[in-house]
Amino acid sequence: MAESSIKIKGKKESFFMDKVKEILPEGGNLNLCLTCGACASGCPATGLADMDPRKFLRMCAMGMDEEVTTTPWVWMCTMCQRCIYVCPMKIDIPQLVFNARGTWPRDQRPKGIRDSCDMALRNPSNSAMGTAPDDFVFVVEDVLAEYQEAQPEFADMVAPIDKEGAHFFLNQNSREPVTEPDEMVPLWKILHLAGVDWTYGSKGWAAENYCLFLADNQCWEHVTRVSAKQADDLGCKVFLNTE
Ligand code: SF4
Ligand code: SF4
Incomplete structure (x- = not known):
C-alpha cells in the first residue's frame, strides 16, 4: 500500500x-x-x-x-x-x-457525539436517546408479554428489571427499545434457554457511552458510575456489557 x-x-x-x-x-x-x-x-x-x-x-x-x-x-x-x-x-x-x-476544545468536538454524551448525562438511564427509566420498563414489559403470548415455547421467558441478587447485570443499547424493540428478544431467548440469572436495571441500563468516544473523561466516568452503582445496589455479581 x-x-x-x-x-x-x-x-x-x-x-x-x-x-x-x-x-x-x-x-x-x-x-x-x-x-x-x-x-x-x-x-x-x-x-x-x-x-x-x-x-x-x-x-x-x-x-x-x-x-x-x-x-x-x-x-x-x-x-x-x-x-x-x-x-x-x-x-x-x-x-x-x-x-x-x-x-x-469540547465545543469543537463533533456535535453528534457531543449531543449524545450530553443527553446521557440528563437522564438516569444513561440513554443517549433520552429514554427515561419508565419508558424502558414499559417497552420491555410490553415486548415480553407479546412474545410470551405469540410463542408458547417462550411463555416462561423473563426480562427482569431491578431483580435483586441477580447474577448478571445486563445493559442494552438504548436505540433498540426505541427503534427496534424486537431486537432485544434474541438475547432474552438465549439467556432463558441457558437458564441464566440476569436483570436489567431501571437506572443505568443504557449500554452506549458516547462520552467515552468524546474523550470526555469526567462525563465518561459519571455515566459508568451510574451503571455500576445500579449493579452494586442490586447486588449483581457480573456486569455484562453488550456494547
Ligand atoms: S503500529 Fe504495529 S502494525 Fe502498525 S506499522 Fe507499527 S509495528 Fe506495524
Ligand atoms: S482503532 Fe482506529 S486506528 Fe485502530 S484499526 Fe480501528 S479505526 Fe483504525
Whole structure:
C-alpha cells in the first residue's frame, strides 16, 4: 500500500507523545513500531482525511503535535482496536487517538457525539436517546408479554428489571427499545434457554457511552458510575456489557 507523504514542519520534540507515555504503564510501547503497515491495512479509517494509523503514529513520534492534535481523522477512527490486534508489537494507537481527541476544545468536538454524551448525562438511564427509566420498563414489559403470548415455547421467558441478587447485570443499547424493540428478544431467548440469572436495571441500563468516544473523561466516568452503582445496589455479581 502506498503511504502518502508526511510533510515535516515546526518543532521536532514529541510533546504530545511524551504526554501520552506519562499516563501509560511503564510509558507504553509507542516507540517500538516496525513500520510494517499491518495496522493500516486492516483499519476502516485508512485513507480518510489522508491518514492511516501507521502514519498517525509516525507523525506523533516525529513531534508533529499541531498536525496530530488538529486532524479530523481522530474522529473517524472507530476505536475498534483492530490495529492493536494485528500489530506485532501490540502498539496502542487508539490510546493516542483518544488523547488527541482530548486536546480538542469540547465545543469543537463533533456535535453528534457531543449531543449524545450530553443527553446521557440528563437522564438516569444513561440513554443517549433520552429514554427515561419508565419508558424502558414499559417497552420491555410490553415486548415480553407479546412474545410470551405469540410463542408458547417462550411463555416462561423473563426480562427482569431491578431483580435483586441477580447474577448478571445486563445493559442494552438504548436505540433498540426505541427503534427496534424486537431486537432485544434474541438475547432474552438465549439467556432463558441457558437458564441464566440476569436483570436489567431501571437506572443505568443504557449500554452506549458516547462520552467515552468524546474523550470526555469526567462525563465518561459519571455515566459508568451510574451503571455500576445500579449493579452494586442490586447486588449483581457480573456486569455484562453488550456494547
Ligand atoms: S482503532 Fe482506529 S486506528 Fe485502530 S484499526 Fe480501528 S479505526 Fe483504525
Ligand atoms: S502494525 Fe504495529 S509495528 Fe506495524 S506499522 Fe502498525 S503500529 Fe507499527
